[in-house]
Amino acid sequence: MKREKRQRIEADTIPLDLEEAILTKLPAKSLMKFLCVSKMWSSIIRNQRFVNSYYAMSSTIRSRFTITFCCGSQSMVNDWRLFVFSSSYEDEKSSSLATTFHMTIPSVYLSNASACQSVHGLIGCTSSDPFIVCNPSTNKFTILPCAGAHTFWGYDPVGDQYKALTWVSHPHQPHDSLVYEVLTLGGGESSWTRNRFTSPPHFTFTKSKCINGFVYYAAWTPTRTTNPVIVCFDVRYERLSFIKAPxxxxxxxxxxxxxxxxxxxxSIARHPYADFHYFDLWILEDVKTHDWSKQTFELPFSLGMGRNITSPGTNKAGEIIFAPKRLSNDALPYxxxxxxxxxxxxxxxxxxxIADDEEFRRRYTIAGQCYVSISPEHVETIASL
Incomplete structure (x- = not known):
């Protein structure tokens, strides 16, 4: 009895900062289980300072990339499901890479124009409707009431806020402007808040990319096929600007x-209707002067039709990643x-x-068009939705 009491006293005297340091080294799924261990641990794990520390630690030791794809009945939209996997990066000598299956999300349809992008640990799934945000580390997801034709996903590192930007229809919208809606999570808020603003008219058609607090996507302005631009959304100040683009x-x-x-x-520029054996890499060198540079690269071998291949980005070594847009219909390697x-x-x-597991395909009836979305440089987070 005395030994048990002494051990309990010794455990209680562990400094709080040491407890936090130990917890930051554990996998996110373990931390979710530890929420039930004690009120103190639950308070530590849910504290925003600890959430930020955990993300900072994860970015150095647990960098991964996520793989998502959808499948379902062609005749029943509600039968579609989103599958979320992740994998750690390999060294340059690896010829294969193991993946981890995290979760499924029901009633989600991804098309060729959709994307699931990891931004500061949370994945925003850009489908037509609804807009899904999920955390594969905690197996949690939420549905945002975004009803616009295009929704973009971003993060403000200064205000520590996630934001979804979507174009919305408005009955009193003037012909010379567009109405955008911003949904915000974070910065001490426990729920989503909503804001609206107007912008000059432009025709949007590409997936977006969030870099250092700015969301970029391509558009024509003011009308289709006139004046190509990159639209730049300042996530913190919720302002749009236009960058001239080649x-x-x-x-x-x-x-x-x-x-x-x-x-x-x-930007990766290649001919979508020809064999993919070369590409132009356009780099925005200066946002203020709209200065672009261009490099042309020839691949050692063709990747097939350009329309069937995309690039989710780069790895930490700076290598450009190319990947097929779809899974094979049969259990073949991906x-x-x-x-x-x-x-x-x-x-x-x-x-x-991902594609070569026959048992997995049978269990979940994987068939038909399965569009794949890969997001590199994903970092584990325990942020709540």
Whole structure:
């Protein structure tokens, strides 16, 4: 009895900062279980300062990328499901990579124009309706009331806020402007708040990319096929601005590919209806002067039709990732490709368990068109939704 009392006293004397340091090294799923251990641990884990510390630690030791895809009945939209996987990065000698299956989200349909983007640990699924935000580390998701034709996902690192930007119809909207709605989570708020603003008219058609507190997407302004631009949304101040862009960056409309390249916005330009054996890399060198640079690269081998291949971005080594947009109809391997711009070589890596697991396909009836969305540089977070 005395020994048990002494052990309890010793445990209670562990400094709080040491307890927090120990907890930051644990997987997110373990922390979710530890919420029930004690009120003190629950208070520590839910504290915003600890959430931020955990993300900072995860960004150095637990950097991953996420893989999502949808499948379901062609005749029943409600039968569609979103599958969320993740995988850690491999070294350059690896030819295959194990994946971890996290969760499914019901009634979510992703098309070729949809995307699931990881921004500061939370994944925003850009489908037509509704807009889904999920945290694969905690297996939680929420549905946002975004009813616009386009929804973009961003994060403000200064205010520590997540924001969803969507274009909305408005009965009193003037012809010379668009009405946008912003839904905000974070900054001490426990629920989503809503705000609206207007912008000059523009025709939007590409997926977005969030970089250092700014969301970028391609558009024509003021009308279709006139004046190609990159729209820049300042997440913190909720302001839109336009960056002049070369015609090649946006001319393929839905086939335009925006990525983050060494901290800058870049675009992969290639012909979507020809063999994918070369591409132009356009880099936005200066946001203020709208200065772009261009480099042309030739692949060691063709990746097939350009329309069937996309680029989710780069890994930490700066290699550009290329990946098929769809899973195979049968249980066949799914490969991604890493192109090294310095050595000008390319390697192929097989993702295990995504498309080649027959038991998984049978269990969840994986069939038909399954569009894949990969988000590189995903970092585990325990942020609440």
């Amino acid at each position: 015609m090649a960056v946006v001319c393929w409309e839905g086939e335009s590919i925006l990525i983050e390249y060494r901290g800058k916005l870049a 490969y991604i490709f890493y192109y090294n711009v310095d050595r000008k070589d390319m390697r192929r890596v097989r993702l295990l368990g």
